[in-house]
Amino acid sequence: QVQLVEAGGGLVQAGGSLRLSCVASGRTFSRYTMGWFRQVPGKEREFVAGISRSGGSSTHYADSVKGRFTVSRDNAKNTVYLQMNNLKPEDTAVYYCVARMGLVVATTGNEYDYWGQGTQVTVSS
Numbered sequence: 001q002v003q004l005v006e007a008g009g010g011l012v013q014a015g016g017s018l019r020l021s022c023v024a025s026g027r028t029f030s031r032y033t034m035g036w037f038r039q040v041p042g043k044e045r046e047f048v049a050g051i052s053r054s055g056g057s058s059t060h061y062a063d064s065v066k067g068r069f070t071v072s073r074d075n076a077k078n079t080v081y082l083q084m085n086n087l088k089p090e091d092t093a094v095y096y097c098v099a100r101m102g103l104v105v106a107t108t109g110n111e112y113d114y115w116g117q118g119t120q121v122t123v124s125s
Contacts, residue, residue, distance in 0.1 A: 001025075001026070002024055002026050002113075003024070003025040003026075003114075004022050004023070004024050004099060005097075006020060006021070006022045006095065006096070006097045007020070007022075007119060008021050008119060009095060009119030010120075011122045011124065012122070012123055012124070013124050014087060014088055014089055014124065014125050015086060016087050016123070017084060017085045018084045018087065019081060019082070020081065020082040020097075020119060021079055021080070021081050022034070022079065022080045022081075022082075023078055024078045024079070024099060025078070029078040031053055031101065032101060033050065033051070033052050033100050033103065033106070034051050034053075034080040034097070035047070035049065035050030035051070035097075035098045035105060035106070035112065036071065036082045036095055036096065036098070037095070037096045037098055038096065038121075039093055039094050040092070040093045045109050046093075047107040047108070048061070048062055048065055049062065049065060049069055049070075050071065050105030050106070050107070051071045051073050051080065052103065052104055052105055058104075058105070059071050059105070060107070064090075065084075068084065068085050068086045069083065069085070070085075071083075082095070087123045089125045091123050092121060092122050092123050093120075094118040095118065095119050095121050096117075097115070097116040098112035100112045100113050100114075101113060
């Protein structure tokens with residue numbers, strides 16, 4: 001069982017930056033592929049970014065965030081990060097950290113085994 005706890009959300013003006021972090025419980029963090037999804041009330045959840053488990057650490061991004069967001073991980077700290085730059089009002093959502101045992105990043109939510117509780121990101125115009 002893995003527990004994921006996100007932090008770092010908040011209110012920021014358009015053009016600003018935030019860094020989300022997600023700490024995972026357990027001693028096998030390096031064996032999980034990690035990702036971030038976001039959801040706006042009334043809309044389907046959306047894949048944002050992902051990073052494969054150690055040994056590859058390849059990354060994948062949604063087109064809407066490429067060039068602005070960066071996902072990274074620190075296996076020694078059991079932590080995955082999402083650096084968000086040049087934020088736009090349309091980035092406003094609850095952001096969820098996710099984990100799966102698969103080798104590669106998946107872009108559909110049902111392929112992830114564990115979800116965090118979410119952290120709110122609000123970007124004002």
